[in-house]
Amino acid sequence: MANRMEWPAQSGSLETVERATLQEQIYRQLRDRIMSGFFQPGQALSTRSVAEAVGVSVMPVRDALRRLEVENALVVGHNRALEIPRLDIATLSEISATRIALEGLAVERAQPAFVAADIGALKDHCETMSGSIDAGDIDGYLGANWAFHSHIYRRASDGILLSFIESLWLRMGPYFRLTAGDREHLDNAMIIHHDIVGALEKGDAASARSGIVADIEAATGDLTDWLAKDTGSAAAS
Amino acid sequence: MANRMEWPAQSGSLETVERATLQEQIYRQLRDRIMSGFFQPGQALSTRSVAEAVGVSVMPVRDALRRLEVENALVVGHNRALEIPRLDIATLSEISATRIALEGLAVERAQPAFVAADIGALKDHCETMSGSIDAGDIDGYLGANWAFHSHIYRRASDGILLSFIESLWLRMGPYFRLTAGDREHLDNAMIIHHDIVGALEKGDAASARSGIVADIEAATGDLTDWLAKDTGSAAAS
DNA sequence: AAGTGATATGTGTGATCACACTTAGAGTCA
DNA sequence: TGACTCTAAGTGTGATCACACATATCACTT
Numbered sequence: 102m103a104n105r106m107e108w109p110a111q112s113g114s115l116e117t118v119e120r121a122t123l124q125e126q127i128y129r130q131l132r133d134r135i136m137s138g139f140f141q142p143g144q145a146l147s148t149r150s151v152a153e154a155v156g157v158s159v160m161p162v163r164d165a166l167r168r169l170e171v172e173n174a175l176v177v178g179h180n181r182a183l184e185i186p187r188l189d190i191a192t193l194s195e196i197s198a199t200r201i202a203l204e205g206l207a208v209e210r211a212q213p214a215f216v217a218a219d220i221g222a223l224k225d226h227c228e229t230m231s232g233s234i235d236a237g238d239i240d241g242y243l244g245a246n247w248a249f250h251s252h253i254y255r256r257a258s259d260g261i262l263l264s265f266i267e268s269l270w271l272r273m274g275p276y277f278r279l280t281a282g283d284r285e286h287l288d289n290a291m292i293i294h295h296d297i298v299g300a301l302e303k304g305d306a307a308s309a310r311s312g313i314v315a316d317i318e319a320a321t322g323d324l325t326d327w328l329a330k331d332t333g334s335a336a337a338s
Numbered sequence: 339m340a341n342r343m344e345w346p347a348q349s350g351s352l353e354t355v356e357r358a359t360l361q362e363q364i365y366r367q368l369r370d371r372i373m374s375g376f377f378q379p380g381q382a383l384s385t386r387s388v389a390e391a392v393g394v395s396v397m398p399v400r401d402a403l404r405r406l407e408v409e410n411a412l413v414v415g416h417n418r419a420l421e422i423p424r425l426d427i428a429t430l431s432e433i434s435a436t437r438i439a440l441e442g443l444a445v446e447r448a449q450p451a452f453v454a455a456d457i458g459a460l461k462d463h464c465e466t467m468s469g470s471i472d473a474g475d476i477d478g479y480l481g482a483n484w485a486f487h488s489h490i491y492r493r494a495s496d497g498i499l500l501s502f503i504e505s506l507w508l509r510m511g512p513y514f515r516l517t518a519g520d521r522e523h524l525d526n527a528m529i530i531h532h533d534i535v536g537a538l539e540k541g542d543a544a545s546a547r548s549g550i551v552a553d554i555e556a557a558t559g560d561l562t563d564w565l566a567k568d569t570g571s572a573a574a575s
Numbered sequence: 576a577a578g579t580g581a582t583a584t585g586t587g588t589g590a591t592c593a594c595a596c597t598t599a600g601a602g603t604c605a
Numbered sequence: 606t607g608a609c610t611c612t613a614a615g616t617g618t619g620a621t622c623a624c625a626c627a628t629a630t631c632a633c634t635t
Contacts, residue, residue: 122588147616158590163617167401171408173498180597181616192497198447199499202439210435260429261410261509262436265502272498359618384586397619400587417627418586 123161127151128168135174136271137243138278140185146175147182174271185275190328193273197321200269204250204317205310207266208297210257212306222252223298230294234287242287243277249294253301253313273324280323289319360394365402367392372411373508374480375515377422383412384419411508422512427565430510434558437506441487441554442547444503445534447494449543459489460535467531471524479524480514486531490538490550510561517560526556 121129131151134140152162166183169175178184188196226249233241247270254266280286293316300308358366368388371377389399403420406412415421425433463486470478484507491503517523530553537545 124588149616159617160589160591164404164588167404168408171405173501177617180599183617195447195495195497195499198443199440199502202443203436206435206439210432258432260432261506262432264410265436265505268502269498361618386586395620396587397621401618414587417629420587 123157124164124168127155127157127161128165130155131165131169132174132271135169135185136247136274136277137240138275140275142185142187142275143178145178145182145184169271172268172271174268174274186272188273188276188324188328190325193321193324193328196269196272197317200266200317201314203262203266203269204254204313207254207257207262208301208309208313209306210262211253211255212301212304212309214256215301215304219252219256220298220302223249223301226252227291227294227298231291234284234291239278239281243281246290253297276324276327277320280320280327283323286319286323290316293319360398361401364388364392364394364398365405368402368406369411369508372406372422373484373511373514374477375512377512379422379424379512380415382415382419382421406508409505409508411505411511423509425510425513425561425565427562430558430561430565433506433509434554437503437554438551440499440503440506441491441550444491444494444499445538445546445550446543447499448490448492449538449541449546451493452538452541456489456493457535457539460486460538463489464528464531464535468528471521471528476515476518480518483527490534513561513564514557517557517564520560523556523560527553530556 131146140146146166148159148162148166151166152159155162166175170177170183173186175183176186226245229245230242230249233239233245250270251263251267254263257263293312297309297312297316300306300312368383377383383403385396385400385403388403389396392399403412407414407420410423412420413423463482466482467479467486470476470482487507488500488504491500494500530549534546534549534553537543537549
């Protein structure tokens with residue numbers, strides 16, 4: 102009974118996306134929820150519980166969960182059920198270093214392909230982020246933040262590199278929300294974002310890369326502090 | 339009939355690995371064959387054809403193929419069937435840049451963890467490679483080459499970073515064999531490998547990284563030439 | 576002879592069932 | 606009271622079936 106999933110409201114949105122396989126719809130829904138921090142680290146997602154929650158058979162759920170497992174967004178847990186992976190400092194360090202390597206490469210590759218419309222899109226995303234911060238809308242901020250970054254990376258890759266970066270964000274998704282409430286962190290992030298836009302506007306790939314690296318290191322630093330503080334106090338199973 | 343798979347000899351080895359799910363055994367077998375260049379680029383691998391070839395139902399094959407699809411080792415092809423992806427110059431360039439970023443990072447992270455036993459293992463792999471070259475054993479060379487590299491990367495990561503690197507090798511696997519027949523390429527590669535071992539033995543992470551980068555760039559250069567020559571002559575569908 | 580339709584084949588998708596395995600817990604016995 | 610066994614629930618795994626869809630082939634019509 103402890104594994105009973107809470108699957109509020111949004112469940113109906115599964116029918117909205119027509120013309121896609123059930124497996125694809127479920128995958129995308131779970132993926133969005135993982136990246137936006139809907140699920141708690143350690144929460145179990147078994148095929149039957151998810152299948153019952155969305156009202157389909159286990160087959161498409163099985164495919165969706167397996168896909169997420171391969172992408173490192175889920176790991177086998179307690180009694181063979183898949184669950185949201187917990188993050189320790191060592192793993193966070195590895196993920197951060199990998200993010201710097203991949204996202205740094207991506208922004209360098211993206212810069213030559215950037216046109217005025219891309220700069221405009223990035224500025225729009227920055228506007229959305231600022232507005233969400235003022236409104237206290239963490240979901241809005243996180244969504245715009247990913248839209249900002251993915252717009253850049255999508256100019257560098259149409260395949261493998263982008264899928265790797267998405268996998269890393271998916272892995273950190275459940276934890277992004279935890280540090281996104283801090284105003285100081287958010288203000289600093291916005292400064293960095295504007296620096297990145299400015300660098301890309303000037304065609305300065307090296308500075309753009311430095312900006313991305315600074316953004317990743319800031320997020321990693323905040324999360325490292327949070328993890329260190331958390332492991333000291335929380336003993337919840 | 340054109341999609342009829344040829345599945346010679348080794349098929350029996352599926353039963354050798356006990357204590358693993360069928361899906362896992364099939365995945366591993368397909369994975370090894372892809373990385374060693376057993377399958378031709380463009381060759382179709384449908385669930386039913388593979389299931390019939392190995393003598394199981396479609397379920398475990400379906401899982402194994404999906405996993406490989408998520409890892410970019412297979413792509414949806416002609417009539418929705420999965421097939422070995424073809425490589426074009428632009429994709430090769432992206433893969434190469436990503437390999438440099440990730441494998442360069444991995445060797446830098448691995449260096450501090452290296453001990454004498456690791457150096458010895460690398461030298462053993464070099465011996466195997468040299469012997470395979472002299473014997474004209476391409477499979478032996480490719481296997482030892484991957485063993486050499488993966489031994490290094492395994493000291494840097496137990497998870498995400500390693501899985502990304504494996505995904506990239508899996509993506510290039512079908513093409514490795516094509517340039518591995520050139521003696522000049524092989525001799526050059528062996529020099530680089532010895533340089534890498536020497537750098538790691540001295541604890542020189544920067545030189546080790548340079549060696550890895552040189553190895554990747556050499557392989558990429560040879561394969562780029564091969565692809566350019568191939569697209570000029572081959573018009574086979 | 577050329578276009579057009581029906582048909583056969585191959586494909587992934589999804590549902591349902593049976594099974595083996597693991598784990599937690601209640602029950603029983605010493 | 607403690608240790609043990611047995612049972613029940615929960616889990617992924619694999620087989621089998623039916624279905625929708627895409628493609629190619631062949632016969633039929635014009």
